[in-house]
Amino acid sequence: MFPTKARMDMVDDNSRSADSIVTIQQHIIENQGRHPTATGQFSWLLSGITLACKIIASYVRRAGLIDVLGATDETNVQGEVVQKLDQIANDTLMKALGYREDVGIIASEEDNEPRVLQEVGRGRYVVMFDPLDGSSNIDANVPVGTIFTIFQRPEWDRQAVYSVIQPGYQQVAAGYVVYGSSTVMVYTTGNGVHMFTLDPQFGAFLLTRQNIQIPQRGNQYSVNEAYSHSFPEPYQKYLSWAKDQDNGGRCSSRYIGSLVADFHRILLKGGVFLYPPTDKNPEGKLRLMYEANPLAFIAEQAGGMATDGRQRILEVQPRTLHQRTPLIIGSRDNVEDVHRFIREHEETQRANHPRRRATDKLATS
Numbered sequence: 001m002f003p004t005k006a007r008m009d010m011v012d013d014n015s016r017s018a019d020s021i022v023t024i025q026q027h028i029i030e031n032q033g034r035h036p037t038a039t040g041q042f043s044w045l046l047s048g049i050t051l052a053c054k055i056i057a058s059y060v061r062r063a064g065l066i067d068v069l070g071a072t073d074e075t076n077v078q079g080e081v082v083q084k085l086d087q088i089a090n091d092t093l094m095k096a097l098g099y100r101e102d103v104g105i106i107a108s109e110e111d112n113e114p115r116v117l118q119e120v121g122r123g124r125y126v127v128m129f130d131p132l133d134g135s136s137n138i139d140a141n142v143p144v145g146t147i148f149t150i151f152q153r154p155e156w157d158r159q160a161v162y163s164v165i166q167p168g169y170q171q172v173a174a175g176y177v178v179y180g181s182s183t184v185m186v187y188t189t190g191n192g193v194h195m196f197t198l199d200p201q202f203g204a205f206l207l208t209r210q211n212i213q214i215p216q217r218g219n220q221y222s223v224n225e226a227y228s229h230s231f232p233e234p235y236q237k238y239l240s241w242a243k244d245q246d247n248g249g250r251c252s253s254r255y256i257g258s259l260v261a262d263f264h265r266i267l268l269k270g271g272v273f274l275y276p277p278t279d280k281n282p283e284g285k286l287r288l289m290y291e292a293n294p295l296a297f298i299a300e301q302a303g304g305m306a307t308d309g310r311q312r313i314l315e316v317q318p319r320t321l322h323q324r325t326p327l328i329i330g331s332r333d334n335v336e337d338v339h340r341f342i343r344e345h346e347e348t349q350r351a352n353h354p355r356r357r358a359t360d361k362l363a364t365s
């Protein structure tokens with residue numbers, strides 16, 4: 001009945017029989033016991049997200065058969081055309097979470113403003129999401145996803161202003177769903193990264209991998225190289241090096257154009273995803289709160305790294321809700337490679353700075 005062999009290979013928790021069937025709800029409840037501050041409401045909240053994602057998956061699966069493909073005539077706060085499925089996914093998440101007791105604030109990539117649902121003291125959690133990531137791919141049957149993150153709402157923040165711009169290290173949970181050849185959900189509550197696969201026959205997310213560790217090095221980079229002429233120089237140099245067979249780079253390239261799917265591949269196979277600053281998007285294109293933070297939390301929990309080229313994504317203090325950021329994320333060694341090029345570039349810049357040259361001259365004369 002179940003693909004028992006696959007499950008036996010994948011489930012690697014010794015405390016559990018290899019044959020056991022573990023649903024995501026069960027896993028969340030078990031994990032919650034390890035968090036002194038978590039309440040039953042927290043697992044209830046997460047189950048709202050899994051429910052919404054199952055509903056979204058059912059729309060994605062039927063795309064083409066029901067009227068969900070194509071664009072609406074709206075543009076969102078990001079200045080991007082809203083696809084029908086963006087709207088469906090957003091509404092579904094709002095409906096699934098809107099009545100969960102502990103949800104205080106919901107913020108979505110698709111909405112201008114956060115929605116404050118409950119007063120401080122009652123709604124303990126802030127939930128943020130990118131309801132449909134990679135939505136421009138949807139018409140072509142390419143994997144898309146949902147990304148979410150949860151913060152605790154500070155008791156003192158009556159106006160909800162600070163609750164929605166907390167730095168990523170404050171996340172209490174984060175995860176994503178990829179609606180691909182199968183539907184998988186990956187999540188962390190700061191206690192490892194775990195993956196579940198939606199069994200369409202039962203409508204349940206079943207545990208397929210526990211404690212995922214991203215390979216320390218991978219041989220793939222993932223970047224929209226068509227923009228490389230407008231990347232800052234160190235990124236261009238990194239890409240030339242990464243392709244150069246003689247230099248030890250030896251990388252191949254994969255780019256789906258749905259961050260969530262590109263990241264998922266890197267989580268499992270290793271490598272690095274880059275979205276550097278470009279002429280069009282000098283701050284980078286990806287959104288700090290909805291995309292970079294949750295994936296950075298997962299990457300670090302899996303032993304990987306995520307930075308904006310200068311600092312850990314999780315330490316960036318956001319200034320605004322919809323702020324964008326450059327993103328370098330993936331295997332530790334690959335991210336370090338990119339950083340080496342950025343560091344070397346900065347050192348050369350400093351050495352060539354006219355004032356520095358003058359002081360050097362003085363020092364040696």
Ligand code: AHG
Nearest residue numbers: 130132133134135136224257258259
């Ligand atoms: P979204 O569909 O949520 O707006 O996100 C799209 C993002 C991300 O998924 C992807 O990595 C990136 O846009 C692709 O951008 P380019 O087309 O500029 O490569």
Ligand code: MN
Nearest residue numbers: 130132133134
């Ligand atoms: Mn997105």
Ligand code: MN
Nearest residue numbers: 130131132133
């Ligand atoms: Mn989106």
